[in-house]
Amino acid sequence: xxxxxxxxxxxxxxxxxxxxxxxxxxxxxxxxxxxxxxxxxxxxxxxxxxxxxxxxxxxxxxxxxxxxxxxxxxxxxxxxxxxxxxxxxxxxxxxxxxxxxxxxxxxxxxxxxxxxxxxxxxxxxxxxxxxxxxxxxxxxxxxxxxxxxxxxxxxxxxxxxxxxxxxxxxxxxxxxxxxxxxxxxxxxxxxxxxxxxxxxxxxxxxxxxxxxxxxxxxxxxxxxxxxxxxxxxxxxxxxxxxxxxxxxxxxxxxxxxxxxxxxxxxxxxxxxxxxxxxxxxxxxxxxxxxxxxxxxxxxxxxxxxxxxxxxxxxxxxxxxxxxxxxxxxxxxxxxxxxxxxxxxxxxxxxxxxxxxxxxxxxxxxxxxxxxxxxxxxxxxxxxxxxxxxxxxxxxxxxxxxxxxxxxxxxxxxxxxxxxx
Amino acid sequence: xxxxxxxxxxxxxxxxxxxxxxxxxxxxxxxxxxxxxxxxxxxxxxxxxxxxxxxxxxxxxxxxxxxxxxxxxxxxxxxxxxxxxxxxxxxxxxxxxxxxxxxxxxxxxxxxxxxxxxxxxxxxxxxxxxxxxxxxxxxxxxxxxxxxxxxxxxxxxxxxxxxxxxxxxxxxxxxxxxxxxxxxxxxxxxxxxxxxxxxxxxxxxxxxxxxxxxxxxxxxxxxxxxxxxxxxxxxxxxxxxxxxxxxxxxxxxxxxxxxxxxxxxxxxxxxxxxxxxxxxxxxxxxxxxxxxxxxxxxxxxxxxxxxxxxxxxxxxxxxxxxxxxxxxxxxxxxxxxxxxxxxxxxxxxxxxxxxxxxxxxxxxxxxxxxxxxxxxxxxxxxxxxxxxxxxxxxxxxxxxxxxxxxxxxxxxxxxxxxxx
Numbered sequence: 073x074x075x076x077x078x079x080x081x082x083x084x085x086x087x088x089x090x091x092x093x094x095x096x097x098x099x100x101x102x103x104x105x106x107x108x109x110x111x112x113x114x115x116x117x118x119x120x121x122x123x124x125x126x127x128x129x130x131x132x133x134x135x136x137x138x139x140x141x142x143x144x145x146x147x148x149x150x151x152x153x154x155x156x157x158x159x160x161x162x163x164x165x166x167x168x169x170x171x172x173x174x175x176x177x178x179x180x181x182x183x184x185x186x187x188x189x190x191x192x193x194x195x196x197x198x199x200x201x202x203x204x205x206x207x208x209x210x211x212x213x214x215x216x217x218x219x220x221x222x223x224x225x226x227x228x229x230x231x232x233x234x235x236x237x238x239x240x241x242x243x244x245x246x247x248x249x250x251x252x253x254x255x256x257x258x259x260x261x262x263x264x265x266x267x268x269x270x271x272x273x274x275x276x277x278x279x280x281x282x283x284x285x286x287x288x289x290x291x292x293x294x295x296x297x298x299x300x301x302x303x304x305x306x307x308x309x310x311x312x313x314x315x316x317x318x319x320x321x322x323x324x325x326x327x328x329x330x331x332x333x334x335x336x337x338x339x340x341x342x343x344x345x346x347x348x349x350x351x352x353x354x355x356x357x358x359x360x361x362x363x364x365x366x367x368x369x370x371x372x373x374x375x376x377x378x379x380x381x382x383x384x385x386x387x388x389x390x391x392x393x394x395x396x397x398x399x400x401x402x403x404x405x406x407x408x409x410x411x412x413x414x415x416x417x418x419x420x421x422x423x424x425x426x427x428x429x430x431x432x433x434x435x436x437x438x439x440x441x442x443x444x445x446x447x448x449x450x451x452x453x454x455x456x457x458x459x460x461x462x463x464x465x466x467x468x469x470x471x472x473x474x475x476x477x478x479x480x481x482x483x484x485x486x487x488x489x490x491x492x
Numbered sequence: 493x494x495x496x497x498x499x500x501x502x503x504x505x506x507x508x509x510x511x512x513x514x515x516x517x518x519x520x521x522x523x524x525x526x527x528x529x530x531x532x533x534x535x536x537x538x539x540x541x542x543x544x545x546x547x548x549x550x551x552x553x554x555x556x557x558x559x560x561x562x563x564x565x566x567x568x569x570x571x572x573x574x575x576x577x578x579x580x581x582x583x584x585x586x587x588x589x590x591x592x593x594x595x596x597x598x599x600x601x602x603x604x605x606x607x608x609x610x611x612x613x614x615x616x617x618x619x620x621x622x623x624x625x626x627x628x629x630x631x632x633x634x635x636x637x638x639x640x641x642x643x644x645x646x647x648x649x650x651x652x653x654x655x656x657x658x659x660x661x662x663x664x665x666x667x668x669x670x671x672x673x674x675x676x677x678x679x680x681x682x683x684x685x686x687x688x689x690x691x692x693x694x695x696x697x698x699x700x701x702x703x704x705x706x707x708x709x710x711x712x713x714x715x716x717x718x719x720x721x722x723x724x725x726x727x728x729x730x731x732x733x734x735x736x737x738x739x740x741x742x743x744x745x746x747x748x749x750x751x752x753x754x755x756x757x758x759x760x761x762x763x764x765x766x767x768x769x770x771x772x773x774x775x776x777x778x779x780x781x782x783x784x785x786x787x788x789x790x791x792x793x794x795x796x797x798x799x800x801x802x803x804x805x806x807x808x809x810x811x812x813x814x815x816x817x818x819x820x821x822x823x824x825x826x827x828x829x830x831x832x833x834x835x836x837x838x839x840x841x842x843x844x845x846x847x848x849x850x851x852x853x854x855x856x857x858x859x860x861x862x863x864x865x866x867x868x869x870x871x872x873x874x875x876x877x878x879x880x881x882x883x884x885x886x887x888x889x890x891x892x893x894x895x896x897x898x899x900x901x902x903x904x905x906x907x908x909x910x911x912x
């Protein structure tokens with residue numbers, strides 16, 4: 073491997089996952105093999121703007137390894153979207169100033185659509201300023217909505233969590249349905265695309281297996297039809313397990329969650345209320361005893377139930393991103409390319425950030441069953457490999473996973489403060 | 493082992509757990525070694541009253557083994573409490589009739605407080621009728637509220653799920669707190685006793701580790717003090733993870749969960765919950781961005797995260813129950829007796845059902861920290877061994893645990909139908 077002295081900056085962006093730190097650890101390990109020093113933005117791009125740069129050099133290899141099996145985002149992430157180059161010019165200029173002050177030659181930004189867009193813009197402004205910088209996006213998101221790539225690191229583990237949890241809860245409901253809960257509603261993340269809800273479909277195979285109903289944001293929610301399906305299922309099977317995507321909407325475009333919740337202080341929609349809302353409606357309309365679950369962050373941080381496939385891909389994109397960077401492949405992202413379904417074969421290849429930035433991939437039409445309440449064989453072929461094989465973390469003698477939260481020191485600042 | 497031809501009846505009762513089927517499998521395996529035939533009540537005691545008795549004889553040993561690693565209740569459970577011997581005489585008589593019709597000589601009832609009471613009453617009425625029957629209770633409950641026993645099979649696994657999930661979600665919150673969620677609320681099962689909420693305390697060790705606040709039903713909920721603690725935590729740590737027991741009440745005895753439910757403006761049922769209510773209150777009062785989770789059945793069916801200690805105990809009480817039954821030890825329950833904390837040593841001993849029936853064990857006072865928001869070292873010593881070691885189920889090539897739902901046939905009825 074070629075030696076290339078210099079500094080690489082890595083930052084995490086957006087919602088974290090069970091395996092984003094596996095990517096981070098892979099980046100650090102690979103960069104060290106290239107002889108690079110790795111800085112990390114504290115809380116993502118915010119830390120770069122604020123010149124809060126964590127020096128990963130003091131982290132022993134053993135800590136980096138444990139970091140790789142710790143969920144969450146080790147260096148902090150953020151929800152912070154930069155605007156257009158024109159509107160947000162001062163911030164882009166500040167980014168270049170900070171990179172220059174610390175002699176950063178490679179910038180790796182690990183996130184979703186927005187992050188790909190940011191990385192692309194940083195590469196453009198660096199060029200404009202004549203600052204030698206190679207920008208590489210690194211994919212991550214449990215939403216699985218990035219364009220070009222076959223799947224997004226983080227999704228497979230959340231998908232496995234979803235399928236396993238639904239299968240387990242369904243066994244519980246089945247055992248109790250005679251005298252207790254007859255309808256159980258599981259709320260899956262996914263505001264615009266039903267990928268995680270679809271993954272729940274892997275929990276069952278036969279026609280009467282749970283989940284009996286999946287509600288996708290890609291299909292308009294029709295309450296009367298839903299009630300009919302619930303009733304028919306309870307009458308035939310004895311109980312009904314429903315998986316609802318948080319982003320389902322009625323035909324007029326209104327989020328169902330809004331009917332059960334409210335607005336936040338800024339007039340923003342507060343999501344997270346689909347399951348409780350549907351459960352309440354079923355109870356009123358059909359009289360069944362209901363239970364519901366909102367796993368929320370549990371579904372995207374469940375490193376204890378990571379998919380080995382997902383973990384492997386999270387590591388692979390980390391390695392590839394460093395390799396691309398060192399080779400000067402600017403404005404690209406390592407993406408997963410599927411070569412075969414069964415057995416699942418894939419490779420990592422570079423794709424232009426411009427093809428990924430700000431695009432959003434929803435579920436193909438032929439992944440959703442004709443009746444709108446389940447997944448097709450095509451969906452199963454796509455999803456199945458992504459949750460395959462187990463990659464449990466190491467556990468301590470205390471019965472808990474040996475996750476780490478290392479103390480992380482930032483390097484001394486070299487610039488005046490900047491008000492973000 | 494002595495051979496004892498005859499029929500043993502096993503039934504499950506109340507909420508199921510991740511390991512109650514491990515007890516069932518242990519009962520079947522041990523009974524087979526004694527040469528007994530095992531019937532199982534479909535949906536617990538209801539199946540006995542209705543003469544819906546599953547014959548476990550055709551189940552191959554391999555299926556019984558897989559059953560032992562499947563969550564839920566394989567034969568069905570029920571929420572159905574028999575009244576006093578006087579008030580419910582017809583049903584008790586029917587039970588004896590059914591047992592007699594199928595020549596059942598040993599009755600094992602696997603459940604919590606109520607089930608211990610039912611088993612005791614069945615033993616009394618059998619005696620009154622001169623019907624030779626040995627009744628043995630078998631402990632089970634994620635609520636951990638059975639008297640006499642050191643712990644209840646099912647609790648350790650739910651406790652491990654709770655501690656692991658809180659640790660994982662806390663890492664997620666920590667990573668995002670700068671620009672996103674600052675307060676996260678986890679709702680734990682436990683209407684009367686805070687055992688599962690307490691188990692969350694194992695997720696952290698240092699003063700600033702999550703969970704930062706645990707709310708126990710054993711302490712009156714004081715909203716103003718809670719708000720102050722949340723604010724102080726966010727200001728010091730950057731975020732605050734709260735674990736709330738579903739059963740917390742205000743000083744006047746009102747369940748906090750009830751404040752979040754009710755009817756909306758359209759007369760629709762609003763299903764409440766402690767976590768969503770507290771999250772809403774924190775948001776309104778303190779202005780922080782909040783998220784919450786309601787794991788619901790996920791926490792008691794998470795066989796994928798079972799505690800090996802819990803699993804071992806679930807098997808041990810199954811074996812002991814059969815051994816006691818065969819020896820004619822009537823009206824007892826195998827209980828876990830703790831011999832030592834560190835290392836954890838325990839044995840199984842028989843305890844009179846009369847000492848267990850209808851008692852409820854709440855958390856000892858000295859398990860809750862002085863300020864009411866955390867667990868003490870004494871609680872830690874008690875809880876820690878219960879979540880220790882992992883016992884993952886076998887997974888299939890599809891990435892899902894190899895759980896089974898065998899088709900279960902009932903034996904032909906010998907009595908006229910009975911209206912329960």
